[in-house]
Amino acid sequence: MTHKILIVDDEPNIVLSLEFLMKREGFQVAVAADGDAALEQVQAFAPDLVLLDVMMPKKSGYEVCEILRADPARSAMKIVMLTAKGRDTEVAKGLGLGADAYVTKPFSNKELVAQIKQLLAGG
Amino acid sequence: MQARYRFILAILVLGALVTGPFLATSTLVWMEMTPDQRTQLKELIVPHLPMGTLLTALGFGLGLAVVRTLFRQYVQGLLRMAEHLRLMLGANRNFRVTAEDGPPEVQLVARAINDLAQQRDELMADVEAQIARAKASVEEEKNRLAALMSELAQAVVVCNLDGRILLYNNRARLEFHTLAQGPTSVASGALIGLGRSIFSIIDRSRLAHAEETIRQRLERGLPANVAHFITTTASGQFLRVQMVPVLAPGEAEAGPRPMTGYVLTVENITRSLEQENARNQALLELTQGNRAAIGNIRAAVETLQDYPDMDMQERERFIQVVAEEVGRMSRQLEGTAQRFADATKTRWPLEDVSAEDLIKAAQRRIDELFKLSSKIEGIEDNLWVRADSFSLIFAITFLAGRLADHYEIRELRFRGLSEGKLAYLDLIWSGHAMSSETFYSWEQENMQVGRESAPVSLREVLDRHGGEIWYQREKAAHRAYFRFVLPLAQAVQEVPELPAGAQQGRPEYYDFDLFNFQDTGVDLDRNLMEMAYTVFDTETTGLEPANGDEIIQIGAVRIVNGRLLRQESFDQLVDPQRPLRPEGIPIHGITEEMLRGKPSIDVVLPAFHAFCSETVLVAHNAAFDMRFLQLKEERTGLKFSQPVLDTLLLSAVIHPNQESHKLDVIAERLGVPIIGRHNALGDAYATGEVFLKMIPLLAEKGIHTLRQALEASQKTYFARVKY
Numbered sequence: 001m002t003h004k005i006l007i008v009d010d011e012p013n014i015v016l017s018l019e020f021l022m023k024r025e026g027f028q029v030a031v032a033a034d035g036d037a038a039l040e041q042v043q044a045f046a047p048d049l050v051l052l053d054v055m056m057p058k059k060s061g062y063e064v065c066e067i068l069r070a071d072p073a074r075s076a077m078k079i080v081m082l083t084a085k086g087r088d089t090e091v092a093k094g095l096g097l098g099a100d101a102y103v104t105k106p107f108s109n110k111e112l113v114a115q116i117k118q119l120l121a122g123g
Numbered sequence: 124m125q126a127r128y129r130f131i132l133a134i135l136v137l138g139a140l141v142t143g144p145f146l147a148t149s150t151l152v153w154m155e156m157t158p159d160q161r162t163q164l165k166e167l168i169v170p171h172l173p174m175g176t177l178l179t180a181l182g183f184g185l186g187l188a189v190v191r192t193l194f195r196q197y198v199q200g201l202l203r204m205a206e207h208l209r210l211m212l213g214a215n216r217n218f219r220v221t222a223e224d225g226p227p228e229v230q231l232v233a234r235a236i237n238d239l240a241q242q243r244d245e246l247m248a249d250v251e252a253q254i255a256r257a258k259a260s261v262e263e264e265k266n267r268l269a270a271l272m273s274e275l276a277q278a279v280v281v282c283n284l285d286g287r288i289l290l291y292n293n294r295a296r297l298e299f300h301t302l303a304q305g306p307t308s309v310a311s312g313a314l315i316g317l318g319r320s321i322f323s324i325i326d327r328s329r330l331a332h333a334e335e336t337i338r339q340r341l342e343r344g345l346p347a348n349v350a351h352f353i354t355t356t357a358s359g360q361f362l363r364v365q366m367v368p369v370l371a372p373g374e375a376e377a378g379p380r381p382m383t384g385y386v387l388t389v390e391n392i393t394r395s396l397e398q399e400n401a402r403n404q405a406l407l408e409l410t411q412g413n414r415a416a417i418g419n420i421r422a423a424v425e426t427l428q429d430y431p432d433m434d435m436q437e438r439e440r441f442i443q444v445v446a447e448e449v450g451r452m453s454r455q456l457e458g459t460a461q462r463f464a465d466a467t468k469t470r471w472p473l474e475d476v477s478a479e480d481l482i483k484a485a486q487r488r489i490d491e492l493f494k495l496s497s498k499i500e501g502i503e504d505n506l507w508v509r510a511d512s513f514s515l516i517f518a519i520t521f522l523a524g525r526l527a528d529h530y531e532i533r534e535l536r537f538r539g540l541s542e543g544k545l546a547y548l549d550l551i552w553s554g555h556a557m558s559s560e561t562f563y564s565w566e567q568e569n570m571q572v573g574r575e576s577a578p579v580s581l582r583e584v585l586d587r588h589g590g591e592i593w594y595q596r597e598k599a600a601h602r603a604y605f606r607f608v609l610p611l612a613q614a615v616q617e618v619p620e621l622p623a624g625a626q627q628g629r630p631e632y633y634d635f636d637l638f639n640f641q642d643t644g645v646d647l648d649r650n651l652m653e654m655a656y657t658v659f660d661t662e663t664t665g666l667e668p669a670n671g672d673e674i675i676q677i678g679a680v681r682i683v684n685g686r687l688l689r690q691e692s693f694d695q696l697v698d699p700q701r702p703l704r705p706e707g708i709p710i711h712g713i714t715e716e717m718l719r720g721k722p723s724i725d726v727v728l729p730a731f732h733a734f735c736s737e738t739v740l741v742a743h744n745a746a747f748d749m750r751f752l753q754l755k756e757e758r759t760g761l762k763f764s765q766p767v768l769d770t771l772l773l774s775a776v777i778h779p780n781q782e783s784h785k786l787d788v789i790a791e792r793l794g795v796p797i798i799g800r801h802n803a804l805g806d807a808y809a810t811g812e813v814f815l816k817m818i819p820l821l822a823e824k825g826i827h828t829l830r831q832a833l834e835a836s837q838k839t840y841f842a843r844v845k846y
Contacts, residue, residue, distance in 0.1 A: 013423070013447065017419070017422035017423045020426055020433075020437070021422070084411055105421075106414065106421040107418060107422070108425065109426060110425070
């Protein structure tokens with residue numbers, strides 16, 4: 001079965017690459033441009049994995065992550081934080097809030113895909 | 124028994140001795156005689172009786188004279204001597220007993236007493252001299268310490284546990300003076316002063332916490348008893364404070380020595396903190412700000428690489444992303460670089476140096492090492508650069524040495540000029556041109572001057588300065604120069620001049636007696652000598668405050684622990700916002716011009732109020748000055764509610780029989796010179812000196828406390844004159 005991935009980022013320039021990449025890797029893809037839209041999409045699209053940017057309008061990635069993790073029905077859903085904030089304190093915060101992985105920009109496409117596949121395989 | 128009664132008794136005994144034996148013998152003979160014999164005797168004796176009585180009286184008189192002389196010489200003479208001895212013991216040490224008209228025995232005693240007194244005087248003089256020497260040496264040590272402190276580049280303040288300032292140095296005064304905002308900035312350093320509270324400058328709770336930390340460390344016997352903290356002032360400045368305890372002298376029997384105060388070193392780090400912040404901001408923008416863009420580019424490029432099969436339209440979109448992001452990054456980089464140009468400069472510690480000093484120092488070195496003469500062609504006035512002067516002088520000397528070795532030049536010239544934010548220091552010589560390769564190699568190698576070598580190259584030194592150097596020819600003049608380009612120092616802060624008269628004499632930035640100065644505020648029952656006073660005087664447009672006359676000058680000086688603190692003065696001209704009375708000008712010497720642009724009383728009074736806080740006010744004819752201050756109470760909302768002592772009234776208390784109690788007259792009476800009479804500060808100084816002289820005179824009248832002084836003042840005649 002094809003896994004569903006929700007890409008949450010307000011920058012179209014990265015969404016373009018991510019969307020293309022994920023589709024080519026055979027995932028079903030949805031996109032949200034801010035925190036509120038992300039929460040709606042999680043309801044409607046029920047993704048297996050969320051690629052979540054931290055700095056976004058309306059709700060930050062941290063907040064979205066916190067809300068998602070507060071719902072036990074979605075505990076199986078994976079969250080990968082994707083951000084330009086690279087300080088180790090911020091990485092710790094992301095993981096502390098329940099993200100499964102924290103990837104800082106710039107990242108390697110290949111490594112990102114590998115990490116996503118590993119997470120979805122239950123690793 | 125009193126001497127007089129003993130004298131009367133002695134006379135009676137003498138009388139009995141002179142007449143007694145004859146009368147007794149006569150009575151006995153009379154009783155044994157027959158009546159015939161008695162008649163015979165009567166006939167025989169009676170005619171001679173007057174002569175007998177006369178002789179007896181004569182004998183008695185003689186005896187009386189002898190007894191009286193003896194009494195005078197021995198009893199009364201000794202009594203007088205005893206009084207003289209008391210005098211010698213107390214009031215007049217130099218008094219000597221005399222007994223020249225006395226008998227030899229008394230004279231001997233007197234001589235022995237005088238010798239004893241002489242011996243005592245010598246001993247006392249010796250002891251006094253020793254005490255004076257010891258005092259002088261302690262005083263000298265204190266002065267040396269204070270002088271040392273005043274030269275320190277760091278701001279140092281010593282406080283007792285109540286937060287009262289016992290010592291501060293000049294740096295602290297300047298540092299806190301620049302902190303002073305609003306009302307206190309009108310007068311010099313109103314915030315800092317001996318006996319004043321440090322809490323007006325540094326947050327009380329921060330100090331208490333630091334004190335507690337140190338106390339705990341002391342109790343646990345930990346070695347480094349220092350506390351640091353950073354605090355902000357009311358004006359938003361950041362201060363880095365270090366606290367070191369002052370411990371009670373000597374060894375404590377049990378536990379650590381108790382803390383009696385603390386030393387604070389204070390550094391204003393606002394500027395360096397701002398620079399640090401700017402640097403961090405720049406770093407953050409350069410890293411974080413670019414992460415997103417590079418992330419976008421990388422993702423796009425990798426996608427292009429990994430999926431060569433995508434169609435033209437898709438490919439075009441990815442290339443568009445790359446172009447867009449690269450453009451955005453370039454703009455951002457440019458912006459950051461411009462905004463943080465200063466912050467990203469080297470962090471090598473640079474100081475502000477006068478270009479002239481720098482060049483002169485280099486000239487001396489060059490002359491010493493290479494015997495090469497040099498001249499200064501011209502340096503712009505007030506040209507200051509930011510430099511590490513040691514390494515820069517080393518670099519200049521190094522180049523001069525190279526030129527002397529390689530081109531045998533005979534003379535060097537220096538030039539200093541500025542352009543925009545940069546300073547140019549030129550090292551000029553005539554004759555030989557040099558190749559740029561040679562210069563390049565000089566730039567790169569580790570510098571060597573004579574036998575000294577530095578582990579850095581000329582290039583590194585210049586990088587540290589954020590500077591540059593190049594070689595240039597002046598073809599027309601047949602000469603060439605090296606041009607050092609260095610950042611100009613931003614406006615060099617001149618140390619403000621101390622008020623006139625303050626430079627002389629010993630520094631008054633300390634008062635260690637304050638270690639024992641407890642309690643705050645004004646206590647009416649404290650000894651007059653131990654109080655803090657503000658002695659002040661005002662000059663006014665005229666003598667009628669009720670008819671619109673206004674203050675035009677306030678001068679004040681503090682007295683703490685019996686010392687007039689000339690450095691802690693308040694001297695301010697005030698714009699009266701009304702014309703001066705021409706008849707007043709020759710008295711106070713203040714003209715309309717001098718008052719133009721000066722602050723109004725609404726600004727000055729709050730500053731003066733702050734200056735006087737927690738002190739007793741002292742003025743000559745205080746009622747007059749107080750009237751002016753009180754008339755402003757309603758408008759400014761400031762009440763001068765502290766006790767006021769008037770030297771005019773105190774003079775009337777001390778010398779009730781003198782006719783005049785004018786300041787000049789009192790000053791002359793008490794031996795105080797007045798300099799600058801009818802200048803508010805000069806008069807305040809004089810009043811303060813007069814007041815200090817009065818304190819011991821008041822004590823002689825049994826007036827020791829402030830309460831007593833106030834009561835005595837009220838009772839004088841002059842107190843009844845009202846304004």
